[in-house]
Amino acid sequence: MARLFSLVIAACLLLGLALPAMASGWAGLFDVKSRANALQTDAYRDIRALCLAIAIDPAWETLKPIRRLATTEGYGSDTSAEDFSWAVMVLSGRALAGDAGARSRLSDLLDRWAAAAAFTETEEINDAYYALKRQLLPLSVAYAILEPGMEAEREGRLRAWIDGLVRKIDHTFDGDVDHNNHRVLADSVLAVWGAQTGNKAMMEKGLARYETVLDDVRPDGTLALEARRGARALWYQRQTLSSLTVMAETARGQGFDLYGRTSPEGRSYATLLGALLNGIASPILVAVYSAENHIPGPEKDFHQLELGFLETRGHGRHYMGWAEAAILSGHGLAFDRLKDLFSRQIVARRPLIDEFIGGNSTCFWGQP
Incomplete structure (x- = not known):
């Protein structure tokens, strides 16, 4: 089915077929030029x-490039580059909004890390690669924001560096991580970077994962490999939705509506979204499948659901950043419920910044 979807995308691109109701005409995650212009208007003040x-931290200028991300003991992944990704996301949002100083700092920061071949020696193990994957959407977005007007030599250096890292994470480990949220994240990166750089084969490979995920959705809207994760069952359902949102927005730039796509069994983005919202509203529903308690994370009691993604995290991220895009593009009951949750519990926490959506999602999609 994934191969079929790839062929369908390729054929439609070749024939110029697109859904007329969909916005189209940008490469990458969102229309950088259009959004930058909108942010300069009174309506978007x-x-x-x-x-x-978020203020610029002078310490970002002295961040030392990290050549190797490594596996860690126990649950979790290497966080040594967390300050770097935060700097990239903050500076990217500021640059998009017209802050020339932030743009210059971002360009210099990325060039220093590119020149130092940062991350290129990352340990070839799934936990370390997962940490690398988390870096790549912010880097792709930063590149898209910086590319217009960038000096050719620097642009080429950044492009080659990021391209090499993206190709590195397109890797098979022969385990569940080749099918769960780890792989969906990797394919969201392939989709964005492929679209941004005009590599249609890479973009199509990334977008094909969307079809695979829909085929894996169970009747209740859950995913078997994520639903068993104990207290973090909803955490990983939400994380998969974030990566699907990245794919759907990338496809939207190419003229395709993945939000509305339905599998032969009737599963869709809305099916997954409904399951997440049902679990948030009625946690007892989650216990039916979370009781397996497979690699549950810090909390070992599967009844104690981890809903920290509804709050701003201690490291500044907000893992519901994807909702800024989803509430604009979907239709139906599940999306209406998401809009309600967003207005009640999330909007007051803006700006929503998260590497799984590429940075400051409020800046990219937020509406006044």
Whole structure:
């Protein structure tokens, strides 16, 4: 089915077929030029302020490039590059909003890390590669923001560096991580970077994962490999939705509506979204499948659901950043429920910044 979807995308691109109701005409995650122009208008004054809400830390200029991400003991992945990714996401949002100083700092930061071949010696093990995958959407977005007007030599150096890292994470480990949220994240990166650089084969490979995920959705809207994760069952359902949102927005730039796509069994993005919202509203529903308690994370009691993704995390991220895009593009009951949750519990926490959606999602998609 994934191969068929890839062929369908290729044929439609070749024939110029697109859904007329869909916005189209950009490469990458979102329309950088159009969004930058919108942020300069009076109507988007408040959103622009949220792009600029996080101050620049002078310490970012002295961040030392990290050549190797490594596996860690126990649950979790290497966080040594967390300050770097935070700097990239903050500076990208500020640059998109027209902060020339942030743009210059971002360009210099990425060039230093590219010149030092950062991350290129990452340990070839799934936990270390997962840490690398988390770096690549922010880097792809930063590149898209910087590319217009960038000096050719620097642009080429950044492009070659990021391209090499993206190709590195397109890797098979012969285990569940080749099918769960780890792989969906990797394919979201392939989709964005492939679209950004005009590599249609890479983009199509990434987008084909969307079809695979829909085929894996169970009747109740859950995914077997994520639903068994004990207290973090909803955590990983949400994480998969974040990566699917990245794919859907990338496809939207190519003229395709993946939000509305339905599998032969009737599963769709809305099916997954409904399962997440049902679990948040009625945690007892989650216990039916979370009781397997497979690699549950810090909390070992599967009844104690981890809903920290509804709050701003201690490291500044907000893992519901994907909702900024989803509430604009989907239709139906599940999306209406998401909009309600967003207005009640999330919007007040803007700006929503998260590497799984590429950075400051409020800056990229937020509406006044």
